[in-house]
Amino acid sequence: xxxxxxxxxxxxxxxxxxxGAVDVADExxxxxxxxxxxxxxxxxxxxxxxxxxxxxxxxLLFTLSMLATIGFIASFVAIPVEKMVYIFPLxxxxxxxxxxxxxxGIALFAIGAGAVHWARTLMSDEELTDERHPIEAxxxxxxxxxxxxxxxxxxxxxxxxxxxRNTMFGALTLVPLSGVVLLRDxxxxxxxxLRHTAWSRGKLLINQNTNEPMRPSDIxxxxxxxxxxxxxxxxxxxxxxxxxxxxxxIVRIQPDDIKDKRTLEWSHEGILAYSKIxxxxxxxxxxxxxxxxxxxxxxxxxxxxxxxGAKVIFGPAGxxxxxxxxxxxxxxxxxxxxDFDEPVGPAFWExx
Amino acid sequence: xxxxxxxxxxxxxKAPAGERVADWADGRLGIYxxxxxxxxxxxxxxxxxxxxxxCLYSFLIIILTGVYLTLFFHPSMNEVEYxxxxxxxxxxxxxxAYASTLEISFDVRGGLxxxxxxxxxxxxxxxxxxxxxxxxxxxGAFRKPREINWxxxxxxxxxxxxxxxxxxxxxxxxxxxxGVRFTQGAxxxxxxxxxxxxxxxxxxxxxxxxxxxxxxxxxxLLLPGIMLGLVVAHLILVFYHKHTQFAxxxxxxxxxxxxxxxxxxxxxxxGFFFLVFGFTALIAGIASINPIWNLGPYRPDMxxxxxxxxxxxxxxxxxxxxxxxxxxxxxxxxxxLGVFIPLVLFGLFLAIIAxxxxxxxxxxxxxxxxxxxxxxxxxxxxxxxxVAWVTAYMIMLIGGGNDIxxxxxxxxxxxxxWFVRIGFFAGPVVAFIVTKRICLxxxxxxxxxxxxxxxxxxxxxxPHGEFxxxxxxxxxxxxxxxxxxxxxxxxxxxPTVDENGVKRKVKGSEKLRAKLSEAYYGEESQIPKPTxxxxxxxxxxxxxx
Numbered sequence: 001x002x003x004x005x006x007x008x009x010x011x012x013x014x015x016x017x018x019x020g021a022v023d024v025a026d027e028x029x030x031x032x033x034x035x036x037x038x039x040x041x042x043x044x045x046x047x048x049x050x051x052x053x054x055x056x057x058x059x060l061l062f063t064l065s066m067l068a069t070i071g072f073i074a075s076f077v078a079i080p081v082e083k084m085v086y087i088f089p090l091x092x093x094x095x096x097x098x099x100x101x102x103x104x105g106i107a108l109f110a111i112g113a114g115a116v117h118w119a120r121t122l123m124s125d126e127e128l129t130d131e132r133h134p135i136e137a138x139x140x141x142x143x144x145x146x147x148x149x150x151x152x153x154x155x156x157x158x159x160x161x162x163x164x165r166n167t168m169f170g171a172l173t174l175v176p177l178s179g180v181v182l183l184r185d186x187x188x189x190x191x192x193x194l195r196h197t198a199w200s201r202g203k204l205l206i207n208q209n210t211n212e213p214m215r216p217s218d219i220x221x222x223x224x225x226x227x228x229x230x231x232x233x234x235x236x237x238x239x240x241x242x243x244x245x246x247x248x249x250i251v252r253i254q255p256d257d258i259k260d261k262r263t264l265e266w267s268h269e270g271i272l273a274y275s276k277i278x279x280x281x282x283x284x285x286x287x288x289x290x291x292x293x294x295x296x297x298x299x300x301x302x303x304x305x306x307x308x309g310a311k312v313i314f315g316p317a318g319x320x321x322x323x324x325x326x327x328x329x330x331x332x333x334x335x336x337x338x339d340f341d342e343p344v345g346p347a348f349w350e351x352x
Numbered sequence: 353x354x355x356x357x358x359x360x361x362x363x364x365x366k367a368p369a370g371e372r373v374a375d376w377a378d379g380r381l382g383i384y385x386x387x388x389x390x391x392x393x394x395x396x397x398x399x400x401x402x403x404x405x406x407c408l409y410s411f412l413i414i415i416l417t418g419v420y421l422t423l424f425f426h427p428s429m430n431e432v433e434y435x436x437x438x439x440x441x442x443x444x445x446x447x448x449a450y451a452s453t454l455e456i457s458f459d460v461r462g463g464l465x466x467x468x469x470x471x472x473x474x475x476x477x478x479x480x481x482x483x484x485x486x487x488x489x490x491x492g493a494f495r496k497p498r499e500i501n502w503x504x505x506x507x508x509x510x511x512x513x514x515x516x517x518x519x520x521x522x523x524x525x526x527x528x529x530x531g532v533r534f535t536q537g538a539x540x541x542x543x544x545x546x547x548x549x550x551x552x553x554x555x556x557x558x559x560x561x562x563x564x565x566x567x568x569x570x571x572x573l574l575l576p577g578i579m580l581g582l583v584v585a586h587l588i589l590v591f592y593h594k595h596t597q598f599a600x601x602x603x604x605x606x607x608x609x610x611x612x613x614x615x616x617x618x619x620x621x622x623g624f625f626f627l628v629f630g631f632t633a634l635i636a637g638i639a640s641i642n643p644i645w646n647l648g649p650y651r652p653d654m655x656x657x658x659x660x661x662x663x664x665x666x667x668x669x670x671x672x673x674x675x676x677x678x679x680x681x682x683x684x685x686x687x688x689l690g691v692f693i694p695l696v697l698f699g700l701f702l703a704i705i706a707x708x709x710x711x712x713x714x715x716x717x718x719x720x721x722x723x724x725x726x727x728x729x730x731x732x733x734x735x736x737x738x739v740a741w742v743t744a745y746m747i748m749l750i751g752g753g754n755d756i757x758x759x760x761x762x763x764x765x766x767x768x769x770w771f772v773r774i775g776f777f778a779g780p781v782v783a784f785i786v787t788k789r790i791c792l793x794x795x796x797x798x799x800x801x802x803x804x805x806x807x808x809x810x811x812x813x814x815p816h817g818e819f820x821x822x823x824x825x826x827x828x829x830x831x832x833x834x835x836x837x838x839x840x841x842x843x844x845x846x847p848t849v850d851e852n853g854v855k856r857k858v859k860g861s862e863k864l865r866a867k868l869s870e871a872y873y874g875e876e877s878q879i880p881k882p883t884x885x886x887x888x889x890x891x892x893x894x895x896x897x
Contacts, residue, residue, distance in 0.1 A: 033604070033832050034828045034832060035601060036609065090639075094464060096462070097468075098638065101636050102637045108626045109633075111630075112623040112624060112630055113623070113627065114623070115622055116620055118619055119619035119623065123619060124616070125616070127611065128611065129607050129609050130393070130608045186552040187551040187552040193551075194557070235445070241557045243651065243652055244557070277653075280677065281536075282534070283534070286655060298659055299530060301765050314769075315769070317677045318678060319679055345537070346537035347541065347686045348541065348546050348688065350686075351685075
């Protein structure tokens with residue numbers, strides 16, 4: 001403990017504790033506290049006309065507030081909610097919102113300005129002094145409290161009757177468990193939910209814009225297409241949960257430009273299907289540079305090279321975008337050859 | 353009791369109605385003893401003391417407007433097809449939450465205004481708390497007896513961030529949904545329990561159909577309830593401790609000098625509430641905030657560019673964006689350091705500032721009460737530390753908007769990110785050194801002013817042709833103000849041998865404390881304030897000019 005306490009000699013000697021207010025700085029104390037300076041009167045304190053002016057200013061502000069409130073009510077009644085107006089330099093904005101905001105703003109601001117002006121110019125500005133008292137209780141109070149506590153604790157017999165004490169602590173420790181258990185049904189266990197998506201062998205790739213299956217010839221080099229698995233409709237219950245994992249990004253790269261062997265194998269003649277969900281924290285990725293084959297996540301700027309297994313080439317993502325293995329079915333439409341072989345989206349503890 | 357003294361004058365029926373009501377209340381609530389201590393309570397005046405008021409008032413505005421919004425908002429993720437008055441969204445599938453936000457914005461008269469006041473006030477609330485916290489930090493107002501109030505304030509700041517975040521997520525628009533997805537991704541990175549927390553929070557896989565309703569009860573009940581309690585406790589402690597004040601003539605550690613609550617601060621503070629509210633209403637009327645109708649409803653496979661959180665989450669966003677994507681795979685598990693480290697850093701970085709008062713009081717070993725504020729220059733190491741903290745915070749704020757910075761200033765996103773990565777480590781160090789030098793320079797100037805007077809700018813030619821600048825001596829008030837601050841001496845380890853000649857073991861904590869104390873109060877870290885002897889020597893030497 002002693003090491004934590006600063007020895008008294010190291011504490012500073014404060015200017016203000018050594019001497020109280022002194023009227024004149026004498027030879028011995030050139031830096032002494034001269035005490036509160038005499039109060040200086042404002043113009044309003046000595047000139048009644050100035051005071052009257054202040055009064056009128058305050059009253060004017062309060063009146064302005066009243067007028068603005070009337071303006072607020074009038075705008076509310078008179079201006080149709082859908083009316084748009086052009087106001088320089090704000091552009092085309094809602095007339096009602098503008099009118100209500102300005103009138104309410106003035107109505108409130110004027111009250112505040114009036115009150116502050118009143119306080120600053122007319123209310124007494126003479127500085128007053130309050131004494132501070134130590135927050136700590138005096139020793140005799142402390143002793144009394146400690147004695148009372150000991151008395152109370154003794155009378156409770158808590159310390160003496162260990163059986164009561166221990167069982168009480170046990171009960172109090174256990175009872176919150178009920179509350180914890182009740183939280184169990186907040187959601188299901190993770191199990192392998194994050195490992196599977198709506199994709200499986202034979203599922204057609206459906207263009208997100210046209211809602212039609214796609215032929216290889218629909219996809220030209222340099223294009224970017226978003227796709228979903230067949231049978232997934234946005235009106236379906238649970239569509240959002242499924243699309244959050246199954247969303248697909250399709251690009252076509254000249255097979256010669258594809259650097260990674262597996263990437264090429266899993267493609268169909270250079271048509272590559274990657275998960276659209278960023279492996280960082282799960283934003284959909286959609287900024288594609290067709291010349292470099294880089295794709296950038298607009299949320300945290302992770303950059304992936306689609307021609308090279310979607311490797312991370314910049315930014316905070318930790319692993320490549322999963323690639324979906326695709327082929328063409330008998331009718332010539334693009335289809336998935338399997339589900340993703342790894343979990344899509346952000347990494348997690350059980351991912352491995 | 354104060355009531356006894358006025359018993360005789362209470363002839364019922366004759367007293368004015370107001371007094372009779374007050375008597376009635378006093379008989380049941382004892383309001384007179386409360387009023388006796390507080391009605392004419394003295395508050396010191398300084399512009400920086402109103403920063404906390406801004407926070408209080410914007411908090412009240414948020415509660416008022418928030419209650420109004422709950423009357424119209426439907427916290428539900430049921431999918432509906434939109435057929436409201438906003439033409440571009442006709443026929444779109446969206447959650448009821450988003451649809452009702454559109455209704456508030458386009459069909460409820462004044463709904464848009466209240467929504468925008470609510471959001472603007474939230475942004476102001478957080479900014480106000482940040483600046484208020486800096487004020488308290490840099491003036492040392494967190495020292496005993498106010499450490500606990502510092503923690504209350506800190507908790508308000510952190511809870512404010514989460515309340516803001518949950519509220520921002522409620523409209524279920526494309527941008528806020530992206531923010532929620534980001535949060536879910538961050539939760540997944542937590543080792544061992546990440547997937548479980550995510551499943552429990554979202555009622556299954558992301559996004560599910562539960563989070564709006566769950567965030568809603570967190571946003572309107574749980575967090576604001578706790579915050580309201582903390583705000584009340586914060587204010588009670590401000591009253592109980594009495595406000596701090598800056599040193600000056602007549603202002604000591606044992607008094608508080610200023611104006612009384614009634615009438616001056618009633619009018620000023622009450623008026624200031626209206627000023628803040630009026631200002632917020634004005635900007636809500638002219639400046640659009642969070643125009644969710646431009647963004648569209650949330651779909652987990654869609655996103656827009658320039659995705660940004662509200663400013664107070666920008667720091668966390670920056671940490672996430674700047675962090676390299678480290679992932680460690682072992683024994684079938686993944687440690688997602690690239691996301692988890694920013695998550696932990698976010699907490700640690702805030703915790704440092706929360707614990708600072710206790711660290712400083714351990715270094716100084718000072719157990720006295722402090723009611724006189726420090727000028728930041730007179731606590732150079734603390735000030736430098738604070739500026740370093742703010743620098744790191746600001747650099748991460750830039751990091752959080754690295755895409756915006758890149759597109760607006762035509763810079764490479766990679767270069768901006770690398771600047772942030774390096775700046776996060778180098779910036780605070782540079783800021784620390786520079787701030788400390790500036791503080792010491794200002795201390796020297798103060799010392800110079802006390803000893804030699806103020807430079808008047810008047811050049812005088814002496815009879816023998818020499819030119820000198822006339823220095824005006826300071827008034828006694830100024831002199832007192834500039835020398836009133838305390839200066840600590842560095843703590844020493846103390847004798848390592850006791851009176852019996854036995855060597856004691858010097859603990860590591862003692863050594864650390866002595867080192868830190870030297871860093872805070874050593875010769876390098878403060879300019880000794882002018883002594884009476886120095887002053888006398890100089891003034892008697894050549895007298896006053």
